[in-house]
Amino acid sequence: MGEMIGTLYGVGVGPGDPELMTLKAVRIIGAGDVVAYFSKRGKAGNSRTIADKHIRPTAEQIRLEYPYTTEIPVSDPRYTAALDKFYDDSANRIDERLRRGQNVVVLCEGDPFFYGSFMHLYDRLNGEHETEVVPGITSMSGCWTRAGTPMTRGNECLSVLAGTIDENQLVQRLENCEAAVIMKVGRNLPKVRSALSRAGLAERAIFVERGTMSEERIIRLCEKPDDRAPYFSLVLVPGRQAGQ
Numbered sequence: 001m002g003e004m005i006g007t008l009y010g011v012g013v014g015p016g017d018p019e020l021m022t023l024k025a026v027r028i029i030g031a032g033d034v035v036a037y038f039s040k041r042g043k044a045g046n047s048r049t050i051a052d053k054h055i056r057p058t059a060e061q062i063r064l065e066y067p068y069t070t071e072i073p074v075s076d077p078r079y080t081a082a083l084d085k086f087y088d089d090s091a092n093r094i095d096e097r098l099r100r101g102q103n104v105v106v107l108c109e110g111d112p113f114f115y116g117s118f119m120h121l122y123d124r125l126n127g128e129h130e131t132e133v134v135p136g137i138t139s140m141s142g143c144w145t146r147a148g149t150p151m152t153r154g155n156e157c158l159s160v161l162a163g164t165i166d167e168n169q170l171v172q173r174l175e176n177c178e179a180a181v182i183m184k185v186g187r188n189l190p191k192v193r194s195a196l197s198r199a200g201l202a203e204r205a206i207f208v209e210r211g212t213m214s215e216e217r218i219i220r221l222c223e224k225p226d227d228r229a230p231y232f233s234l235v236l237v238p239g240r241q242a243g244q
């Protein structure tokens with residue numbers, strides 16, 4: 001008899017509001033033998049919270065808890081090594097279940113292929129196992145909708161930037177863009193704010209934290225009195241035509 005091999009599913013669960021999950025995501029999560037999700041130390045796991053109602057009570061749940069790396073600078077090779085080991089170990093835990101013939105659903109906040117940690121598992125397991133990825137509504141889409149902010153019209157182009165890049169690079173890219181989304185704002189907010197001012201875009205920028213979630217907060221960046229921003233925050237810069 002041939003070996004029974006399970007399927008790996010990377011399932012996007014959208015930006016936060018559970019009603020923004022797709023029908024396909026709900027169906028696949030509800031049928032999963034094993035449900036895995038990433039979480040920060042001591043946190044419930046955002047994707048797990050979003051999908052909660054749809055996880056089978058009998059499903060095995062695997063919490064993939066990121067290593068505590070805040071004391072190591074991101075540029076230090078020890079940081080990359082710690083994360084590589086974490087993703088290797090996580091992929092091994094999933095691989096074991098797939099080899100037993102179980103289907104494993106990895107929950108992904110937003111869309112799995114858009115800055116998602118799932119991609120580290122995909123890179124390690126895709127060649128070895130049957131894999132299916134279910135797209136999700138991205139955080140930027142959820143955020144601009146909740147902000148009531150049309151983003152691009154006509155020929156306008158949208159740039160997606162990471163708030164983690166160097167300030168001069170941010171300025172250079174912002175100066176050449178029509179509309180933009182800056183992801184991964186969090187502790188980078190002072191730098192992002194300064195880059196937007198230098199690029200002459202401060203007036204147009206909208207700050208969104210925890211978009212579509214119950215603790216959502218939306219404010220024009222120039223009216224935000226402090227530089228506090230949670231991990232789940234981004235900045236929208238609507239195009240000139242779109243924002244009219």
Ligand SMILES: C[S@@+](CC[C@H](N)C(=O)[O-])C[C@H]1O[C@@H](n2cnc3c(N)ncnc32)[C@H](O)[C@@H]1O
Pocket residue numbers: 015016108109110111112113114115116117137138139140142143182183184185186208209210211212213231232233234
């Ligand atoms: C690792 S990326 C994941 C992106 C996700 N896969 C997606 O499709 O949007 C995490 C970043 O997404 C943004 N983000 C995710 N959910 C958000 C939300 N509900 N509101 C605001 N920003 C969010 C933040 O910038 C955060 O730092």
